Amino acid sequence: METKKIVLNDIDYITYNDKPLIRLFGKDCESGANVIAYDNSFKPYMYVLPINKEDCLNQLRELGLENLEVETKVDIGVEREFIKITLKHPQEVPKIRDDIRELPDVEQIREYDIPFYRRYLIDKQVTPSNIIELHGESIDKLLYENIKVDDDVILFKIEDNPIDTKKASNQNRILSFDIEVYNAEGMPDAETDPIIMMSLSGNYGFDRVLSTKESKHDYVETLDSEEDMLRRFVEIIKEENPDILVGYNSDNFDLPYIKKRADTLKVKLDLGIDSSSIKFMKRGFNNAGVIKGRVHVDLYLLIRQYMRLDRYTLERVYEEMFEEEKIDVPGDKIYKYWDSDSDALEELFDYSMDDAISTMKIGDKITPLTIAQSRLVGQPLFDIARMTTGQMIEWYLMLKAYEKNNIVPNKPSNMEFNQRQNSKKVEGGYVKEPEKGLFEHLAYLDFKSLYPSIIIAQNISPDTFTDGEGYDEDEYYTCPENGYKFLKEPKGFIP
Structure with missing residues (x-):
């Protein structure tokens, strides 16, 4: 088996013979030549939270879904059994999603809207802009019919999980x-x-x-x-x-x-x-x-x-x-x-x-x-350059959720979003109004990262939120403004 190290610049997937084919675009660390590495082993999937597990499995099989596994995932601090549904092509996900949602023993479906190439990066734990070690073989350009590339591009077929070296390129052209x-x-x-x-x-x-x-x-x-x-x-x-x-x-x-x-x-x-x-x-x-x-x-x-x-x-x-x-x-x-x-x-x-x-x-x-x-x-530079800070945080949390076996919550619906927007506003920190005029000999003092520091210090996280029942007062923190309580132990997902 051949080993090749590339700097991972881009990723996407194409359909080849009715199957998804992941493409990793990069540069060979030795020659500097362009490389397109193909991985045909990865399949799309989503999760179902069942009401009754066995009944739900039978209902899913009646829909023609055969690749089903039961997995235990952490759902906002609580371990639950989910059914993992593996499909043949990403385009099947939106087609079957609504049918699954209507089944009587399906409480929720999860992680159905994560783009396929981003799912690959998260699951394979490979990071764009890093040096990635690939195992497989260089292939002839004629192997994949109707796929055209420049003459100087190396084609590589991935036969084992790529390895992220955690190292970056010394210089980018x-x-x-x-x-x-x-x-x-x-x-x-x-x-x-x-x-x-x-x-x-x-x-x-x-x-x-x-x-x-x-x-x-x-x-x-x-x-x-x-x-x-x-x-x-x-x-x-x-x-x-x-x-x-x-x-x-x-x-x-x-x-x-x-x-x-x-x-x-x-x-x-x-x-x-x-x-x-x-x-x-x-x-x-x-x-x-x-x-x-x-x-x-x-x-x-x-x-x-x-x-x-x-x-x-x-x-x-x-x-x-x-x-x-x-x-x-x-x-x-x-x-x-x-x-x-x-x-x-x-x-x-x-x-x-x-x-x-x-x-x-x-x-x-x-x-x-x-x-x-x-x-x-852990997302491509092209995407990061067009993300808001909030979007970057969401994808970072999804990466960490996978690492900790947490299942990702669904996006809020439009109704939920509007309710949040219209809910009571939280008063910000006190700002003293300065006297008007010109001043000199000024000293600047600011508390950097105030809110993250509070989140870490008070263990604020969805999975540590509690009503306090069954706990002593010294086992949780209490927010003085609204009385919300957060457990001191264990450490929450967000902090």
Whole structure:
């Protein structure tokens, strides 16, 4: 059996011969080559809390469900018997879920809405951005028919559980990209307004601007047409083979615009290491640009989480982070600079290059934090870069729940959510109103992590919540405001 170590960058699943096939995307730690590792052993599942176990098992079998196991799980501090239902394909889960819910001896169904690839990461205990040890064999690209990949991609069939080494890569190759668009009519229209410059910058010393006009600058590469420029953009990304592609507002502008222009001009954007094109998926209220095997991070979304600014333009963010101004060209004047064929055009080249360099420097500075969050939460960097803090906490708790054999509670229904929103508000900590005026010689004092400290000190957790019956007063903590009680022992799941 062959052993291969990869840095895990991405994960998804595809359907092959009507069965789910997990794909791990990474880079070989020795050669740096791209790797797609396939695992066909993992199956989707969910749990049922039965009213009567034997009757429930019989009712499930009558639905045609045969792969049933009884497992003991911890449900908010209480051990209960659950029936684990293993299915053949993730798409079966929503189809059978409602039928199961209607069975007379089913009290609840649990863990039916965890995405398949995230379930794999949790159950296999492998962490994105870490070095993962794989056991299996390298396979011929012809083994999986109709699955296309680049010639230099290594295909690997996983034959044993992957092992997380808990180590991370020493350095990530970050490549930024930015586009300039001809906009004589105001807001550019991807149907008609061409891309006039495409700039890229790597944190390893690569700088390039692609354009159809010539320049005195060495970093400018001149192409014959917009179509050639788009093809060269794809070539560079494949040649440079970055671990992380960063843009600024690239989910909402750059990538959709590039995709639309490529479609209009019939240019193939096979940017993924599986030769796939850019795809877009819903993340909250926005679309997220997906490039398979290459982690795309929109820095604008991260900056909105990490910083509090009056404006979130690239210029403002760069100035705040590096205490220097970047080159600026007014957006409504870009087409005039392009049409000038003079010093103004050279200034536009400088501006385009500076956009990519500034984006790269911002990415190089803040992505280590996002990578650390990915390693802590155990979810892909692409997803973490688009999660709220609350969502990250939820996925972290799910990871810990699996490790402690706890079953995950269901999401609240819309009615429950509204009831919580409309319930009595909890008064926050006391804030003393300062005297108005200007002061000097100030001392700053703050209690960091106040609420987490209280949660840990008072053992606050759903599984330690009690009405106090059967316990002495010195066996639980009492909240002075509302009288809620939490057991001192055992230690709760949350703390």
